[in-house]
Amino acid sequence: MLEKSRGARGLPLYSSKDHPHNSHWSFTRLPRRFTNLKNAIAGFVGLFLFIYYIFIPWATGPRLPPLYSEYHIRDLQLPQNNPNLSYPEGKDGRYIWIGNQCDGVGWGNYMQEFMLDAFVAYEAGWTNVFFNYTWNKQGGPYTKYGKGLIPSRIPLSALVQGPLVGDPWAEGDDTPRAVVKEYFDQICPKSETIKINPREVDENQPGNFPASVLVDKWIQKLATVQSRCVEVDKDELQMFSFWTFGKADVLLDVWPRYxxxxxxxxxxWSNLIESAFTTNRHLFTEAHTPVYPYETIPGLLALHIRRGDYEDHCQKLATYGSVFNGFNSFPQFEDKFKVPVTDNESFKKNVYLKACFPSIRQIVEKVNQVRRTDEGKGLKDIFIMTNGRTDWVDELKTELRAAGKWGLIASSRDLTLNWEQKYIAQSVDMLIGQRAQVLVGNGFSSLTSNVVMFRMARDVPPNSNRFW
Structure with a gap:
């Protein structure tokens, strides 16, 4: 189900219109003789932004959220943003801009969608066009959220690295590299761009096609396109909606190839996320494992516990009769959720709250149960991934220590984060959760779902993924 971001702990981005480096700053359009000028401009812009965002707010009032400008500049300077490159890149390449990706939802929801969209482009052999994690498409670079401001849009390269944001594929893979949206606008004028309505592919949208079938239908559709430029209509429903990600029988058939x-x-994960992991590693492990590759940290138990407005959300799930998200429902998992068949609404609500919004007593009971399993042998440190209030987290820590001998116990609230890391801190939690020996997560959460996805891809023991 859709999951809101947690205030200043999970977030959004900017378009070329409202960013200080808008589309006409695309450096790839400059002739080679202006290389030195390009570097000088980039240096000047960097200095200006440093002064503006560091010193000006200090002198004039509350500090504004970061706009991650250096990442936007990086995207504009990708070497494949060059029309003179040979096919399958350059002016003869085939480009797909999936303009209808979700917005106004938590990072977990956005992430699962843009990754599967990119998989379609990869399987079809087209150049994927990436944009920003977007909380608010309209208005300026900041959005009021709760009592403060958050970035309206965040460049994906501030969150992740790799082929998803234009880094090279593995050696021998001739799939065209991903490009940024501003370059797509240059290389694909509207007169040469064909719009595809997702209903042309999934006429019953939102339908119940298995994900692998829907992927193949998109590949077949793209094979019939007579233009090298495609835009998936931004005003229509997503290629893969929450109906896809919310049902195991729809999603999991694509898993072997995906x-x-x-x-x-x-x-x-991006350098920002990885550096936050390294800086805070002492809070949850005494092991000195490298940040990458993302190998398991022996002895670490990660708990994902949503609080805040999630209590109301969990009660709505009971009304809907919701099930665990698709990637939280692998058949190998021990913890499965069955929708209670009852007319007793109070009983039904309590079943959902235990799985979705557990009390401290229920959390401690589950931790003790997991510790007695084969997968739980040797657990000694705990990291709590949460948006809970500090006083509530402190109470939970006290009860966990009282119930068993633990070494380190830390939470999201204990992390030391710089100004840019603060607004993408959900991803720091996700990286820690990926590397835990055992994860106990929220089966209804897309954040847990993405962590489980990465863990299963690394072939961790299935029952090291547990749920409340």
Whole structure:
């Protein structure tokens, strides 16, 4: 189900219109003789932004959220943003801009969608066009959220690295590299761009086609296109909606091919996320494992516990009769959720709350149960992935220590993050969860779902993925 971001802990981006470096700044359009000028401009812009965002807010009032400008500049300077390159890139390449990706939802929801969209482009052999994680398409670069501001849009390259954001594919893979939206606008004028309505592919949208069938239908559709430029209509429903990600019988049939694709195998978190992991590693492990590759940290138990407005959300799930998200429902998992068949609404609500919004007592009971399993042997440290209030987290830590001998116990609230990392901190939690020996997550959460996806792709023991 859709999952809201947690205030200043999970987020959004900017378009070329409202960013200080809008589309006419695309450096790839400059002739070679202006290379030195390009570097000088980039240096000047960097200095200006440093002064503007560091010193001006300090002198004039509350500090504004970051806009991740250096990442936007990086995207504009990708070497494949060049029409003179030979096919399958350059002016003769085939480009697909999936303009209807979801917005106004949590990072977990956005992430699962843009990755599967990129898988379609990869399987079809087209150049994928990436944009920004978008909370608010309209208005300026900031959006009011709760009592503060958040970035309206965040460049994907501030969140992830790898082929998803234009880095090279593995050696020998001739799939065209991904490009940024501003370059697509240059290389694909509207007169040469064909719009595809997703209903042409899934006429019953939102339908119940298995994900692999829907992927193949998109590949077949793209094979019939008579233009080198495609835009998936931004005003229509998504290619893969929450109906796809919310049902195991719809989603999991694509897993064998998806999990082996470079969309998954070459995935890597951004330098911002990895550096936050390194800085805070002492909070949850005494092991000195390298940040990459993302190998398991022995002895680490990660708990994903949503609080705040999630209590109301969980009660709505009971009304809908919702099930665990698709990637939280692999048949090998021990913890499965069955929708209670009852007319007793109070009983039904409590079943959902235990799985979705567990109490401290229920959390401690589950932790003790997991520790007695084969997968739980040797667990000694805990990291709590949460948006809970500090006083609630402190109470949980106290109860966990009282119930068993633990070494380190830390939470999301204990992380030391710089100003840019603060607004993408959900991803720091996700990286820690990926590497835990055991994860106990929220089966209804897309954040848990994405962590489980990466863990299963690494062939961790299935029952090291547990749920409340």
């Amino acid at each position: 999990s082996r694709s470079p969309i998954i195998t070459q995935f890597r």
